[in-house]
Amino acid sequence: MPEFSSLPDPSALRAAISSGDPTRAMPALAGLREFPEDQTEAVVVPLLILGSEQEAFLVRSLSCSGLGVRRSEAGWAVLCRLLREDEDANVRAEAANALASYGVARSWPLLRDSFSADHAWLVRCSILAALAEQPAMEPGWLMALAREAIADADGTVRVGGTEILGRLVREQGGAATDAPVITAEARSLLQRLQQDGDHRVVAAALNGLQS
The missing domain is CATH 1.25.40 (Serine Threonine Protein Phosphatase 5, Tetratricopeptide repeat)
Structure with missing residues (x-):
């Protein structure tokens, strides 16, 4: 030093x-x-x-x-x-x-609200990237984020949401009490996303289902 x-x-x-x-x-x-x-x-x-x-x-x-x-x-x-x-x-x-x-516990409420309010793809992708792989993210929080992301008009944002769904399938909902419900919803959404118009989203959905 x-x-x-x-x-x-x-x-x-x-x-x-x-x-x-x-x-x-x-x-x-x-x-x-x-x-x-x-x-x-x-x-x-x-x-x-x-x-x-x-x-x-x-x-x-x-x-x-x-x-x-x-x-x-x-x-x-x-x-x-x-x-x-x-x-x-x-x-x-x-x-x-x-x-x-x-830290996720402190930043999640603020970033969740920002993700909902700010529709700039760059901001949304930054939030997804910052939170998607955080071990401290609760499965329910991840699902809420993914639902909004896959409804975005921008394909890059939808890819980010699709990758989160893949994590939820891979981790089987973690230790959440409603883990089976979360995992089932994530798998269902991934199946639907195989029909997305963006090939990147389709690829991410297929990858998530293979987890």
Whole structure:
């Protein structure tokens, strides 16, 4: 771990991040990785929050990613706001991914609501990817997510939902008390999805049924 004296100057990083020039801001944000954990609250998080307020969406997106790594209550609040309010789907998608890193139990209600409200395919795919393989996801939560995903007009989102159904079949509903019901519904939906107009969805459904 580097000595604090060898770290970048926080004042210089702040100037670069707030410069309005992504070619300066992006390397400055990347440089925050050099700071040790004990500098997270004092140095790293405030600068990441500053980045989340910049005009360039790439700068905001990278800042979201950083707030998912250097987790804090202040970062959580910023990510929640960006997920709800940012005008760019790239930023909302990165915020969703970062929020998932705070743990499924905490992030699931927020991400579930966002999945229902935000129909940008990029945001929805980010939520699916962030949650689909999480061991802590309850089978009932996965089924709720899959039902919405396979009803989406975008084929890529439907593929993500179909893959979740495959997981439910593969894991036989896990330890859920209604596991047989969940598994049966997942299998039924996969059979129906074999008639989907997108060949990627059909392939994912066939793969899921072979689990």
